[in-house]
Amino acid sequence: MISFPPTFSDVEKAAERIAPFAEKTPVLTCSAINEMAGAELFFKCENFQKVGAFKFRGACNVVFSLTDDEGAKGVATHSSGNHAAALALAGKLRGISVHVVMPSNAPENKQQAVAGYGADITFCEPTLDARESTLKKIISDTGAIMIHPYNDYGIIAGQGTAAFELISDYPDLDTIVAPVGGGGLISGTCIAAKGMKPDISIIGSEPQGADDAFQSLEKGEIVPQIHPQTIADGLLTSLGDKTFPIIQKHVSQILTVSENGIINAMRTIWERMNIIIEPSAAVVLGALLEHPEESIGDKIGLILSGGNANLKNLPW
Amino acid sequence: MISFPPTFSDVEKAAERIAPFAEKTPVLTCSAINEMAGAELFFKCENFQKVGAFKFRGACNVVFSLTDDEGAKGVATHSSGNHAAALALAGKLRGISVHVVMPSNAPENKQQAVAGYGADITFCEPTLDARESTLKKIISDTGAIMIHPYNDYGIIAGQGTAAFELISDYPDLDTIVAPVGGGGLISGTCIAAKGMKPDISIIGSEPQGADDAFQSLEKGEIVPQIHPQTIADGLLTSLGDKTFPIIQKHVSQILTVSENGIINAMRTIWERMNIIIEPSAAVVLGALLEHPEESIGDKIGLILSGGNANLKNLPW
Numbered sequence: 001m002i003s004f005p006p007t008f009s010d011v012e013k014a015a016e017r018i019a020p021f022a023e024k025t026p027v028l029t030c031s032a033i034n035e036m037a038g039a040e041l042f043f044k045c046e047n048f049q050k051v052g053a054f055k056f057r058g059a060c061n062v063v064f065s066l067t068d069d070e071g072a073k074g075v076a077t078h079s080s081g082n083h084a085a086a087l088a089l090a091g092k093l094r095g096i097s098v099h100v101v102m103p104s105n106a107p108e109n110k111q112q113a114v115a116g117y118g119a120d121i122t123f124c125e126p127t128l129d130a131r132e133s134t135l136k137k138i139i140s141d142t143g144a145i146m147i148h149p150y151n152d153y154g155i156i157a158g159q160g161t162a163a164f165e166l167i168s169d170y171p172d173l174d175t176i177v178a179p180v181g182g183g184g185l186i187s188g189t190c191i192a193a194k195g196m197k198p199d200i201s202i203i204g205s206e207p208q209g210a211d212d213a214f215q216s217l218e219k220g221e222i223v224p225q226i227h228p229q230t231i232a233d234g235l236l237t238s239l240g241d242k243t244f245p246i247i248q249k250h251v252s253q254i255l256t257v258s259e260n261g262i263i264n265a266m267r268t269i270w271e272r273m274n275i276i277i278e279p280s281a282a283v284v285l286g287a288l289l290e291h292p293e294e295s296i297g298d299k300i301g302l303i304l305s306g307g308n309a310n311l312k313n314l315p316w
Numbered sequence: 317m318i319s320f321p322p323t324f325s326d327v328e329k330a331a332e333r334i335a336p337f338a339e340k341t342p343v344l345t346c347s348a349i350n351e352m353a354g355a356e357l358f359f360k361c362e363n364f365q366k367v368g369a370f371k372f373r374g375a376c377n378v379v380f381s382l383t384d385d386e387g388a389k390g391v392a393t394h395s396s397g398n399h400a401a402a403l404a405l406a407g408k409l410r411g412i413s414v415h416v417v418m419p420s421n422a423p424e425n426k427q428q429a430v431a432g433y434g435a436d437i438t439f440c441e442p443t444l445d446a447r448e449s450t451l452k453k454i455i456s457d458t459g460a461i462m463i464h465p466y467n468d469y470g471i472i473a474g475q476g477t478a479a480f481e482l483i484s485d486y487p488d489l490d491t492i493v494a495p496v497g498g499g500g501l502i503s504g505t506c507i508a509a510k511g512m513k514p515d516i517s518i519i520g521s522e523p524q525g526a527d528d529a530f531q532s533l534e535k536g537e538i539v540p541q542i543h544p545q546t547i548a549d550g551l552l553t554s555l556g557d558k559t560f561p562i563i564q565k566h567v568s569q570i571l572t573v574s575e576n577g578i579i580n581a582m583r584t585i586w587e588r589m590n591i592i593i594e595p596s597a598a599v600v601l602g603a604l605l606e607h608p609e610e611s612i613g614d615k616i617g618l619i620l621s622g623g624n625a626n627l628k629n630l631p632w
Contacts, residue, residue, distance in 0.1 A: 026342055028364070047590045048344070048589075048590060052590060267627065270592060270627055271627060273364075274363045274364060274368060274591060274592040274593075274623035275590060275591055275592065276586060276590040276591065276592060277590075307590030311583065311586055311587060311630065311632070312632070314627070314630070316627070316628070
């Protein structure tokens, strides 16, 4: 476990550690979208990552950083989403036990995914209190190590490997845009990108209806996200005390996006690129298209965070 | 223009000719689908090709094979679909005029795509008679050269470049599966694949409701496709006298797929691979999953022909 804010060297080590297990995801381009944005865009496709989201990078890095003694105790988390599936798969690959607390209303396909990777699931009432107390009991019973979905230095270093690969392939990017939920992805992106290219700009993108990072940077302290309202259900959480200082130091700007902007960007990517991304992944393009007044750069990397969309209920 | 059945050398020349314009599309794999199929599958993603379909390969090859004198006359075709868009873009890139006859009921997005590439569109009644007579008049007025969507040796050689790239990347494939409509893609696949690897098997896949290639191989002569009934709207046409002999010589088997099998395979690819393919592209996986009794090979290449699906009206 890393107990200090990760350095670029931690990202490099993470990249090496997860290489046998994670996908080196492709970078796609689309001339029609370049025309819309007035810039050259490079989409890092984490929708093609294992479990369909960048979350596997962080979970895999942490699980394979554990000593054998630590691993023998197993790992635990509470999550209704991609982090649970990512931890379950990483644990399966390492051969250690994984305990996941899920709210009883977690989507059935997520439950099946987590169960399919052999994790031990405990259901609880769908409240944060119930999730935390249930998790605490499991940890005290089993001795399992709690793995937070984003407020964890090993997770942050792991998430940084997406930007590490992107800049390795496209070293002349001016800017990288990443979505901001709890801040794990964007803070890892900062460490990786600034380590490789100190003059690169890092821009965060957030739904208008969940703009706690925007507010936190304005205020200079963590503003918790209360009652978020957005289709981008991966971006509902507040920043953590490990992610916020990294964001504060390196992120030059947070651009917020309307719900229509998110849906239009999602549809544009589906239609023009023929790939499936989830709403939370669409905020990066939404931010560019909704802020043509911002001069963001000529060559822009965008991290498409995941592809676990509901194919039965499309927002158009 | 090629006036003899193409050889492997024609495919190689086509690959070189179209390289500056066409995408070298990625090959994706999916461990979950491998488990379902009981084999290792390699998906050649022509849904990421220019205009969203393999059709651009053939159109590009033919347009850039024209002499300057031929090119000056322009090219013409009738099509309601991907061939029209492919020819329009290829013509735009070469800087020659493109005349497209479209039925008045052609989907609006296809009309826009063709118009967006600057082609000259003439609308006609949605009957084959009206399409052919309108095209004949345009050709007699302009001297433009007719480019058939599949019954053309240059088109066939161009379509073969998809399999050429696939086998170049994965030389140890046992089998390639391609969909069969008019036969341009699969006959090009035969020329390319057998030229590189004489012992490879080529399998065609077809909707049960448009199984004219299956019937044609059984009967030993072209059986026209009358009243096709399938969601795979790219596979409605009959074989041509240039494609059938190549198929007859090289294709070992045609597997037919039910409508449910097509829809399930399409959904499986959307859900598991996070890519968008059109129904016609799903028949290749549908064929494998619906015929587990067939021993097709351990390493199988599948050509995903295109991604121009209707995002407003999904079949599930």
